[in-house]
Amino acid sequence: ASGLWGGLVVLGKAPINKCSNDVRGTASCEKLVEGATDALMGGATPNDNSGTLRFVRVEYAGYEIFPGNELNGITFGGVGSGTTVDYVQVHNNQDDCVEFFGGTVNVTHLVCTGAGDDNLDIDWGYTGKMQYVVVKQSRGAGDHIVESDNTNADASVGYLTTPRSQPKIANFTFLSTGRDEALKYKEGVSGMYMNGVVVSSGDKGCIEHTKAETLQDAPGYDKIAHHSVFMDCGTGGVYNAGDDSATVAELQASIESRTTNLVTDQTNTLVGQMFLGTNESSVVSAFTNQTAVCAVGSHASGTSTLCPSDATQIDGFFAKTNYIGAFAPGSDEDNNWAAGWTKGLFTAPVCPAGTFESEQLEGKKVCSVQGTITSDVTLTRGNFYKLVGKVQVGEDMGGDGTKTGGASATLTIEPGV
Secondary structure (H helix, E strand, C coil), X not given: XXXXXXXXXXXXXXXCCCCCCCCCCCCCCCEECCCCCXXXXXXXXXXXXXCXXXXXXXXXXXXXXXXXXXXXXXXEECCCCCXXXXXXXXXXXXXXXXXXXXXXXXXXXXXXXXCCCCCEEEECCCCCEEEEEEEEXXXXXXXXXXXXXXXXXXXXXXXXXXXXXXXXXXXXXXXXXCCCCCEXXXXXXXXXXXXXXXXXXXCCCCEEECCHHHHCCCCCCCCEEEEEEEEECCXXXXXXCCCCCCCHHHHHHHHHCCXXXXXXXXXXXXXXXXXXXXXXXXXXXXXXXXXXXXXXXXXXXXXXXXXXXXXXXXXXXXXXXXXXXXXXXXXXCCECCCCCCCCCCCCCCCCCCCCEEEEEECCEEEEEEEEEECCCEEECCCCXXXXXXXXXXXXXXXXXXXXXXXXXXXXEXXXXX
């Protein structure tokens, strides 16, 4: 059960913005971490080193300190970029998967599964980078995939308090089945989301944008931008104005004014619910002819002409890729960077409708197919399939397609079957 223990709390001396004007930007800009009475975070050392987390799995954490105050799977408080966080999973945490209270820590190969609240919770001026991120919610549980805000701690500065929350996230796969929109952008946030796949099931949609202040640019900061992002927003649509006074059109204009190659309201074709299909791959291939033009573009210089999938253009931290999503083309359940050390990410396949489980072979299910297929059948990857006798797809429908007893059917075989 979730909430059995507290989780990990990692603190450092990198900048946060949750302090008064007179000390902000100095080593005295410190704050108590959630769930503690004497543990401070924050400072003025962006490259501070809080150690190494590599191949770490945090399971069933999120202990409730008191009602409304649960610990995250991993809490990063003022953690600096000298810290190494690579190949880390938080599984079935009662509260957030990971929360970043300011700081500059960079994260690669991050997996969040089954969080009870948000997954990537960003606060207090976090300016780090993340690459290769997978988030998979449990159906009907959890809140947002990303909840990003800045701070409203100082009324004289308000939403422009610096350092302003400005995460940069590349190569992500966000599978949202929770209670709210996949992405929630709040007061004063900025950031860049590149090379991503967002699938939001149900009626909540993809983006909630709750503060009109976020529509404005602060000096030296960009608005929220998306580049080479595939979105399947279910029945909820792409944008939700939430409780803001801004209209959906204004929210869309704000985000897409800094956007290129944003794909919205498309139907996902993910293979095995996780790996790139035809529609996702087309996000990159559709723009390959732009290379000569986009090579001169620079997000930092204020243009929005970026090369497809080349995240090195927004920061040298990123590895160069030629695909969107967390997993490279050709990956499958047994061959990807998350295989072998994560838990609950890849669900055991079942025999699809139109087949039946007949035996086991080499630890996998054998799904048998027999007779005449008269309705659409998809043979999903992860099983073995056995044809029992003659297998026929459809019944002859005659030259004009109206023959009595005719049946039209499509057999789809996923890559890797």
